[in-house]
Amino acid sequence: MNYQHRELAKGKWELLSLTEQMANIGSEVERTISWRAKGRMDLSGRAFDRAIELLDLTNADAKNRTRLKELLRVREALADHFVFDNIYQSTPESWQRYFRCFLMAVRGKY
Secondary structure, three states: OOOOOHHHHHHHHHHOOHHHHHHHHHHHHHHHHHHHHOOOHHHHHHHHHHHHHHHHHHHHOHHHHHHHHHHHHHHHHHHHHHOOOOOOOOOHHHHHHHHHHHHHHHOOOO
């Protein structure tokens, strides 16, 4: 696979806690939403690809095995929202709320 986050793919990603990993994924999702709102589907698509890449690295991280069901559901729902028909009826705001919790936890606000 041709990783955009090469250093993280080499093992640095696994050094982060699950909360830190999810906050980083959330940053890419935030970029996806922001670029989409500006009509820049090319940049939105690239940010989405990076988010999925990070989520796949998170799924492959052995410490996250007990959370794999939730992580795979997040991946499915993200793809549904940004690529497919949004059958789960998620919104940009719902994704921002979901990932904001991880960011706040990393910053020590929770």
